[in-house]
Amino acid sequence: MRIAVVGANGQLGRDVAQAFAENGDEVCALIHSQIEVTDFDSVWRVLAQLEPQVIVNTAAMHHVEDCEREPKRAFAVNSLGPRNLALVARDLGAVLMHVSTDYLFDGSKGSPYDETDVPRPLNVYGNTKLAGEYFVRCTTEKHFVVRTSGLYGKHACRGKGGLNFVELMLKLARERVEVRVVADEIVSPTSTEELAQQIMVLRRIECFGLYHATAEGSCSWHDFAREIFTVTNTRINLEVASSNDFPAKVPRPKYSVLENRALKLLGLNTLRPWQDGLRDYLGVPHLCATGRAT
Numbered sequence: 001m002r003i004a005v006v007g008a009n010g011q012l013g014r015d016v017a018q019a020f021a022e023n024g025d026e027v028c029a030l031i032h033s034q035i036e037v038t039d040f041d042s043v044w045r046v047l048a049q050l051e052p053q054v055i056v057n058t059a060a061m062h063h064v065e066d067c068e069r070e071p072k073r074a075f076a077v078n079s080l081g082p083r084n085l086a087l088v089a090r091d092l093g094a095v096l097m098h099v100s101t102d103y104l105f106d107g108s109k110g111s112p113y114d115e116t117d118v119p120r121p122l123n124v125y126g127n128t129k130l131a132g133e134y135f136v137r138c139t140t141e142k143h144f145v146v147r148t149s150g151l152y153g154k155h156a157c158r159g160k161g162g163l164n165f166v167e168l169m170l171k172l173a174r175e176r177v178e179v180r181v182v183a184d185e186i187v188s189p190t191s192t193e194e195l196a197q198q199i200m201v202l203r204r205i206e207c208f209g210l211y212h213a214t215a216e217g218s219c220s221w222h223d224f225a226r227e228i229f230t231v232t233n234t235r236i237n238l239e240v241a242s243s244n245d246f247p248a249k250v251p252r253p254k255y256s257v258l259e260n261r262a263l264k265l266l267g268l269n270t271l272r273p274w275q276d277g278l279r280d281y282l283g284v285p286h287l288c289a290t291g292r293a294t
């Protein structure tokens, strides 16, 4: 199959492009200088020439503070961009796989959100991503909207300027004797490599629609940091902080755990507990039930 990956030099886009290429697909890896999702003519020109069967959109403006400062640009990239891709995908008869976010929810539920929960974004980023989802869902039937959360991977996150949370913790541990991390924001840290594999599995079916796709389980950022230091045998004084200690300029959900309900109902959930994804990312052996490394 010919697959066009939009945002192909991003943190997730690179792993998606690699996963499809390793599967034997013909991958057209499109970076920002080759396609501008906010410009319909650019989207049409590039994709009509390539005639892909599947378009995977990982492009986004997701720096939350930037989105708040520049809501028009955020709407153009996160809402009109997916609309342009959906219009073109529809006209070309291609499947559109569009990546979305946990930041659509306000966090007040306090238990994992599934695909039937009603979104209520707290900020511009979440609102523009939600509008993008609606544009996709209303424009083309052959779509997958894939919501994920807390991404980390071996490639830099371009929108957030480099280091992912794991690398940031390890860097801080090299520079300081103490690190303080918030314990009252709960997420499901998800490895981009695992998500890319999940996207590959999803495109093999024709059950189009909305899917949550995050690592199994959940933790606070503090729990995540503790696990990083434990599995890497890093000696550091890890202190608990509250989100009030680092007042955010932009409201964010305190709880944004997603349940992969639709994937599980179809027997297609390949995402493992977040601890397993972290160990793979760090290249650390897993422990089996007997305590032996595997």
Ligand SMILES: NC(=O)c1ccc[n+]([C@@H]2O[C@H](COP(=O)([O-])OP(=O)(O)OC[C@H]3O[C@@H](n4cnc5c(N)ncnc54)[C@H](OP(=O)(O)O)[C@@H]3O)[C@@H](O)[C@H]2O)c1
Binding pocket: 006, 007, 008, 009, 010, 011, 012, 013, 031, 032, 033, 035, 036, 037, 038, 057, 058, 059, 060, 061, 062, 077, 081, 099, 100, 101, 102, 129, 148, 149, 150, 151, 152, 156, 157, 158, 159, 160
């Ligand atoms: N990172 C997370 O923790 C997280 C959590 C939940 C959901 N998500 C979603 O996951 C997806 C992938 O995120 P990521 O972490 O891989 O982001 P990333 O590393 O910042 O990659 C985003 C890519 O989009 C490209 N791009 C931005 N604006 C564009 C435009 N107008 N036209 C064409 N390309 C454009 C960027 O290129 P340039 O850098 O060259 O502009 C970059 O290659 C996004 O949809 C995001 O909303 C991310």
